[in-house]
Amino acid sequence: MHFVIIGGGPAGNQAATYAARLGAKVTMIERDVVGGAAHLWDCIPSKTMIATGGAISYSERIEGMGLADVTTAVDNDGLTNRVEAIKDRMSADTTQLLASQGVEIVRGSARFVGPHSVAVDTATGTREIAFDAALIATGSRPRIPDWCHPDGDRILTTRDCYPPRQFPESITVVGSGVTGVEFVHMFASFGADVTLVVSRQQVLPGKDPDAAAILENDFLGRGVRLLKGARATAIERVTSDDGRDIVRVSCDDGRVVETTHAVLAIGSVPNTDTLDLAAAGVECDDGGYIPINHHCVTNQPHIYAAGDISGKLPLSSVASVQGRKVAEHVMGLHTVEHRHLDYDKAASAIFTEPEIADVGLAEAEAFAMGRKIRVTKVPFATTPKALINNDPRGFVKIVSDPATGVVLGGSIVGQHAAELISVIALAVTANLTVTDIVESLLVHPALAEALAQAAE
């Protein structure tokens, strides 16, 4: 079995490692960095920057913890080196793991030339590779509307921010979804004067309104300006009345914001346009995403698609598990043991301050479906560890079935929410009950005690 994988992000490299471990001959083709956009531009660099920004904003909140004075100043070179070092380390570790499993890595850009072959444009010429099965895992890139022309200098996409060439004195963030609010948090932590363009009346549309309200309060407390109910229609560089080079963001309701920088965070588009999918007979939808079944198989039974291009959840964690499932299916293991991926049970987190994480059924979703649920909510203010940490913001909310006690979902807002949600995620996936959580012998003092209280 020769298994060819296009794209070395989380979906591609997980599929490669597992398929090789199960005995396949695996070739992985990557045009940029092994580890993918996740390592190069998305998860890893953004969270590294947010960790440093978070350390600054944390130091501003530790008044009252018995310290006389704490000062922080950003060392731009130190920060750049730190981001680069973590990215390089992760990419090197992934490359080494793939090599140790015998995966061949081909550097170049791939496209299909037939139902069983790809052509790869490499630095030394074009190489044709035949395959028995293939995985398309080419990820996505920032969506750039025709009314905006990012220049990588003042008008930025999320990929230009690690760190930006020049730290913004002021910045307008366009887009108030997960990526947008993380960038607001990041730039506000580094001391920029931030404006967020929010197309609806709530940041994080679709997320728990209680969680969004806490985040909005945090933003307003840090001086972030929220422009609600506004859609950006133009972003351009102009000269201000006092002769400064600035960026002007114009909105559909006539409002205008002028800042030194602007960053676009309005979603992504799939990297399928240069793959010549038609040569392999693979279909994609109008948006360029490739429809898949529950085994990640496309309309061609020997060609799979996973990660962002599958149009499911654009999360690195989901891409990795899809990659693993593909490897099992390619090697015939799904007939022995297989649990379909349930995308409704994927945990996700927003790395703001406080952090926001959720999993499974949301309260609003249950009401919309007319489903009976039990909702219990415990504020961290009643948890000793939150008081010790001097950060009692946020809450734990658990949604369960009133008849059986089975945990259906939950959300957490507060310190370490991204870690704590794992307990609820496990309960949701394994059909555990609230009693299972209450009767777990947890650590004291720990933020996790709020989980047990919420499960009571």
Ligand SMILES: Cc1cc2nc3c(=O)[nH]c(=O)nc-3n(C[C@H](O)[C@H](O)[C@H](O)COP(=O)(O)OP(=O)(O)OC[C@H]3O[C@@H](n4cnc5c(N)ncnc54)[C@H](O)[C@@H]3O)c2cc1C
């Ligand atoms: C700012 C930002 C922050 C994020 N933070 C998080 C987070 O904290 N947690 C989380 O779970 N998710 C996060 N995400 C989402 C996450 O980055 C993606 O869901 C994830 O990278 C998708 O993985 P993938 O394997 O589909 O593709 P990618 O990681 O995009 O990898 C695809 C690879 O394919 C290669 N490729 C493309 N076309 C070709 C070709 N023709 N030939 C050869 N190679 C090709 C690309 O070079 C790339 O390396 C974030 C996204 C953004 C934008």
